[in-house]
Amino acid sequence: MVADRGIFAPLFAGPAIAAVFSDHAHLQGMLDFEAALARAEAKTDVIPQAAVAPIVSACVANAYDLAVLADAAAKAGNTAIPMVKMLTARVAESDGEAARYVHWGATSQDAMDTGLVLQLRQALSLIEADLARLSAALAALALNHKQTPMVGRTWLQHALPITFGLKAAGWLDAIERHRARLAELKPRLLVLQFGGAAGTLAALDDKGLQVAAALAEDLNLGLPAMPWHGARDRVVELAAMQALLTGSLGKMARDIALLMQTDVGEAFEPAGEGRGGSSTMPHKRNPVTAAVVLAAATRVPHLAGSLLSGMAQEHERGLGGWHAEWEALPELVQLSAGALAQMADTIEGLEVDADRMRANMDVTNGLIMAEAVTMALGAKIGRMAAHQRVEAASKRAVSEKRHLRDVLAEDAVVSQHLGADSLAQLFDPLGYTGVAATLVDRVLAARRQ
DSSP states (O other): OOOOTTHHHHHHHHHHHHHHHHHHHHHHHHHHHHHHHHHHHHHSSSSSSSHHHHHHHHGGGGGGOHHHHHHHHHHHSHHHHHHHHHHHHHHHHHHHHHHHTTTTTOOOHHHHHHHHHHHHHHHHHHHHHHHHHHHHHHHHHHHHHTTEEEEETTTTTEEEEHHHHHHHHHHHHHHHHHHHHHHHHHHHHOOOOOTTTTSSSSSGGGGGHHHHHHHHHHOOOBBBOOSSSOOOOHHHHHHHHHHHHHHHHHHHHHHHHTSSSTTSSSEOOOOOOTSSSOOSSSTTOEEEEEEEEHHHHHHHHHHHHHHTTTSSSTTSSSSSSOOOOHHHHHHHHHHHHHHHHHHHHHHOOOOEEHHHHHTTTTTTTGGGGGGHHHHHHHHHHHHHHHHHHHHHHHHHEEEETHHHHHHHHOOOHHHHHHHHHHHHHTTGGGGOTTHHHHHHHHHHHHHHH
């Protein structure tokens, strides 16, 4: 029988990140904590060295029945309690004396939180790699299209000329901020959770801090100043950062979907066998990545909200708020990471139609250059007078379905101050992109630094 892996998992998460948060990985994370705990406690003379090997050899997730663990967790209230019982029983099969020292001085939340941190470390490795990949693809896009003119759109209407390189640089600038945020939060997030029943490590007498230090070193995690059972800002900070990232990916997805519209046709997600088709319309080329990313951008904020809501916990260890993290945080990270991976793939293969971008500049018969003419004419006759004259000419161009340049050429005041050559130059889109090229260069330089 084939295991049910979730029919939508490949679409919204992807196999790599899904594996990090599988039931097997959850169990292995807790078992890795238990194995490291045994080694640390033997190193600090808390438990006999002879107990380590039997405990460590039993800390292999494949040796346990996940269905049995899940059923037991429904009664116990978390997965660590039945895990410890199953681990103890398994160790006892080979060494009854060693079984006495399983989970010595720890509490369920120590195993679950530290196991989660170990999972998150793997997840962040994948996320960082895809962020770097997306950043590189966006940088290439911005550089290659620094001088590719296109319509700048505000309120979904034609506004002024920009360049596609500027649009890509805007996407890149946001991604670079998220890379910085991730680097900043990692030292706060990737730390040990070890406090025992009430955060005092009382069960370990005077060896508590020694064990904690040895345990953190064994797991290659940071050692926090104190346990954080009831202080959930570490994991919620990650959730907030991933929500911000997903929002930026959603902005990119929205832009790409709009650029892919039949009436626009300026950029397209990569084509491929079975990608973006329709069950009934053979001609369709749907924005699949955009749909997935926008779905994630719709779902992730609510998951982040759940985690934020759960921060108001009771005393030393909370009731309900911590429990709300167990499914919400893995789902959030998987959605965000899946959206990121898809967007990286898409930007690497994005098809840009520069000719269509240029052609769309002329859809309004030159109206997109109205501000350029207004500013040039305003320098001669004043801004308001120039605005009124160009506005009247624009309305006439629309009603007569003529090019704005030709209408303006018939205006005596315009002709007096702007000759034919000057007027022609004012209708060159690349002549009115302001500091777009400089802004692209600044974003690319900041990325290199």
